[in-house]
Amino acid sequence: MAKLKYIFVSGGVISGIGKGITAASVGLLLKSAGYKVAPIKFENYLNIDAGTINPVEHGDPFLCEDGTETDMDIGSYEKFLGIQMGKDNFVTIGQIYQTVIERERRFEYNGEDVEAIPHLTNEIIARIQNVATKQKADIVLIELGGTAGEYQNIFYYEASRIITLKNPGDVIHIHVSYVPTPHHLGEPKTKPTQLSVKTLNSMGIQPDFIIARSEKYIDQRRRDRFALFCNMLPEDIISNPDLSTVYEVPLLLEQQGMSQKVLKKLGLPVKTPELKQWTEFVEQVKAPKKRTVNVAIIGKYFGTGDYQLRDSYAALFDALDHAAWNQGVDVKTHWVDAEKVEKQGAEIIGKPDGIIVPIGWGQRGSEGMIAAASYARENKIPYLGLCYGMQLAVVSFARDVLGWKDANTSENNPKSKHPVIHLIPSQKALMERRAYGGTMRLGGWEAKVKKGTRAYAFYDKAKEFIKNTPGLTSERHRHRYEFNNDYTKDFEEKGLIISARSVAENLCEIVELPESVHPFFMGTQGHPEYKSLPLKPHPIFVGFIAACNKQ
Numbered sequence: 001m002a003k004l005k006y007i008f009v010s011g012g013v014i015s016g017i018g019k020g021i022t023a024a025s026v027g028l029l030l031k032s033a034g035y036k037v038a039p040i041k042f043e044n045y046l047n048i049d050a051g052t053i054n055p056v057e058h059g060d061p062f063l064c065e066d067g068t069e070t071d072m073d074i075g076s077y078e079k080f081l082g083i084q085m086g087k088d089n090f091v092t093i094g095q096i097y098q099t100v101i102e103r104e105r106r107f108e109y110n111g112e113d114v115e116a117i118p119h120l121t122n123e124i125i126a127r128i129q130n131v132a133t134k135q136k137a138d139i140v141l142i143e144l145g146g147t148a149g150e151y152q153n154i155f156y157y158e159a160s161r162i163i164t165l166k167n168p169g170d171v172i173h174i175h176v177s178y179v180p181t182p183h184h185l186g187e188p189k190t191k192p193t194q195l196s197v198k199t200l201n202s203m204g205i206q207p208d209f210i211i212a213r214s215e216k217y218i219d220q221r222r223r224d225r226f227a228l229f230c231n232m233l234p235e236d237i238i239s240n241p242d243l244s245t246v247y248e249v250p251l252l253l254e255q256q257g258m259s260q261k262v263l264k265k266l267g268l269p270v271k272t273p274e275l276k277q278w279t280e281f282v283e284q285v286k287a288p289k290k291r292t293v294n295v296a297i298i299g300k301y302f303g304t305g306d307y308q309l310r311d312s313y314a315a316l317f318d319a320l321d322h323a324a325w326n327q328g329v330d331v332k333t334h335w336v337d338a339e340k341v342e343k344q345g346a347e348i349i350g351k352p353d354g355i356i357v358p359i360g361w362g363q364r365g366s367e368g369m370i371a372a373a374s375y376a377r378e379n380k381i382p383y384l385g386l387c388y389g390m391q392l393a394v395v396s397f398a399r400d401v402l403g404w405k406d407a408n409t410s411e412n413n414p415k416s417k418h419p420v421i422h423l424i425p426s427q428k429a430l431m432e433r434r435a436y437g438g439t440m441r442l443g444g445w446e447a448k449v450k451k452g453t454r455a456y457a458f459y460d461k462a463k464e465f466i467k468n469t470p471g472l473t474s475e476r477h478r479h480r481y482e483f484n485n486d487y488t489k490d491f492e493e494k495g496l497i498i499s500a501r502s503v504a505e506n507l508c509e510i511v512e513l514p515e516s517v518h519p520f521f522m523g524t525q526g527h528p529e530y531k532s533l534p535l536k537p538h539p540i541f542v543g544f545i546a547a548c549n550k551q
Contacts, residue, residue: 004132005139005170005266008160010207011147012177012196017213018249019176020073022240023143024080025250026174029259030139031081032273038137039077039089040128041070043145044152046094051442051478060314063476063530064090067443072314073143079318079533080250088131093152096123117158124159139266148175149199161204172265175200175207176240179214179222188214190225197230206231208265211238211253236261245285247534250278281325281535289330293548295320296352298372300338300365316358316386319529322537323545331545338365338372346375354382354520354548357389359478359527363412370396377513382520382547384540387479390523391421394483394491394511401494411481420491422484424507444474445502445526447509453499454522454543455510462539465531473500475509475526482525483508500524520547 009023020041027037047053050061051069062075062085070090078085100123104114112119132140144160146153164171177193193210200207210226212218218239227234238256243249253259254273263270301312317333324331336349338357342365349355355376357369369389373396376383385393391409398407398420406413409421424441449456449471459466459473466473485508488498495517500510513521524540532538 002138003167003170004129004137005268006128006142006163006167006172007139007262007266008142008144008171008173010144010157010160010173010175010200012175012199013147013180013192014178015147017147017176017178018240018246019143020071020076021246021249022174022176022211022253023073023141024076025253026258026262027077027141028080028250028278029254029273029275030141030262032275032278033259033263033271035138035268035271036136037081037139037141038131038135039074039081039085039141039143040131041073041077041090041143041145042124042153042156043071043090043092044150045092046097047092048094048098049090049092060312060316061478062315063442063478063527065444065474065476067476069442069478071145075315075318075530080247082533082535088127088134091124091127093155096120096127096155099123116155120155121159121162124156125163128159128163138268148196148203154203157200157203157205164205169267172208172262173200173205174209174211176211176213179212179218181215188216188218188222190222190229193226194229201231208232209236209238209261211240213240215242217241245282247278247285248282251275251282277535284328285325289328291328291549292330292332293324293354293545293551294332294334294352295354295356295548296334296336296349296372298336298338298341298349298355298357298369300360300369302335302337313358315527315529315532316356319532319538319541320545322532322534323541325534326537326542327545327549329545329549336372338368341365341368341371343368346371349375351379352381353551354384354544356384356386356544357392358386360388361411366392366409366412370399373397374400377518377521380519382544382551383518383522384520384544385523386529387477387525387527390511390525391481391483393521393523394420394496397491397494397496398487401496402490409481418487420484420487421481424480424482441477441479443476445477445504445509446472446474447500447502447526448472449500449510450498453497453510454512454515454520455499455540458539458543462536462542464536465539472503475524475528476530477526479525483511519550520544 011019031037049069061069062072064086065084066086068087074085100119144156177196179188181188223234223237226237260270320331369392373393398404404418406416407418407420408416410419497512498508499512509525511523528538528540
């Protein structure tokens with residue numbers, strides 16, 4: 001059996017520089033060359049998963065099929081590699097501490113004094129070996145969270161050093177670092193990365209490659225400076241400038257011989273990656289578009305201080321892009337604060353080609369979201385409600401069409417006489433004891449889509465989203481509240497179609513209005529955005545963008 005190979009990917013200078021995209025791109029190249037790659041991401045925070053973190057703090061948690069709530073980079077791995085990630089691919093330092101402490105309490109260390117090294121590092125190494133074994137990998141791709149020099153991730157780097165020491169010739173280290181170009185100087189500065197590499201050296205790690213993230217391509221002078229001060233060869237300095245799309249990164253890296261260089265350093269046979277399909281996709285993305293679709297996102301997780309964040313709804317924006325490229329149009333999103341809609345009225349939304357109300361929790365901004373759903377329905381603007389957006393579209397319909405002015409979710413108004421959205425019975429005990437982390441209805445749940453509905457037609461055109469039986473699909477879920485089945489007859493009599501129900505509990509999964517009534521009005525309790533892939537856009541988003549384009 002061939003020896004397992006290891007690729008560590010670390011970051012330098014600033015966070016959010018693109019380690020995840022770089023790791024995913026390297027993984028794509030190696031997979032396209034015929035190697036089995038198993039990614040794993042190590043995060044610095046003490047949270048057990050990303051599910052309890054405010055999306056404004058750390059971006060949209062990516063939801064896996066097995067219900068694991070992870071970092072956004074796990075989503076990048078799925079999109080680039082086209083394979084499902086799960087709990088084995090995502091580790092937090094909180095998980096490491098928890099596991100070691102629980103083992104100590106069970107006397108599994110046989111009376112040893114339990115210390116950070118070797119016990120924490122042993123657990124980190126065990127997680128790496130576990131994902132490699134389970135996924136039968138040739139190469140395990142290990143992304144180290146944060147940046148070099150942070151105290152939170154030092155044990156990850158120590159584990160990297162130990163693996164390198166014990167597996168000579170089988171480990172490489174890729175350092176992704178920021179190269180700023182201050183406007184008042186007009187030239188890229190290499191000193192921050194030099195200091196970052198010095199930090200790595202102080203931990204016993206010598207990088208094999210530097211991926212230089214910058215606004216423009218790195219020139220030969222900068223490569224030579226890196227080589228001199230970082231004890232490397234100039235050809236191992238890889239330029240990764242800002243591009244029009246992140247999906248071009250694998251092609252850019254390969255133009256610089258990345259896969260060949262990596263395979264040679266790992267002592268593996270050099271094989272040329274098969275990138276024809278990916279190249280054609282990138283050409284499609286970059287091709288000029290004749291039309292631009294304008295979509296308003298009515299959300300409440302956009303702001304952080306004086307700044308606006310895209311990462312709070314990262315999977316949603318990706319899914320819109322995938323669908324728009326599939327339809328040969330550009331998509332431009334307009335972010336509208338739900339609280340402003342609540343205070344100033346839905347008219348501030350304007351006349352976009354489509355409206356989306358995404359995921360959310362709690363009362364803040366909810367009336368603005370309800371108003372947005374009503375505005376879209378009354379003005380015949382294509383509407384897509386995702387999870388909370390589906391629930392509040394139901395509330396909107398109940399108020400406007402059924403005439404129940406006090407209709408609401410029991411989450412926002414427990415005293416409503418018409419709780420059209422209510423708490424799942426199995427969730428009540430969890431809520432009472434404040435068991436929030438990892439306790440929602442999570443992960444993939446099968447649903448049967450009703451034949452003759454628009455939802456059925458969408459799925460029927462994309463067989464990869466259908467399981468063995470026609471109309472049987474599965475979407476990922478992340479919620480506690482559901483459509484109240486006691487009101488099913490009332491809604492259906494007034495024209496709201498329940499087009500999908502869960503197999504396990506007969507819960508409402510998708511609601512819609514017929515095309516004869518509205519160009520596109522649909523809400524889904526699941527999250528199709530998490531299953532959309534660049535080469536396989538989700539059919540509901542494709543249908544939504546197509547309807548917007550007709551506007």
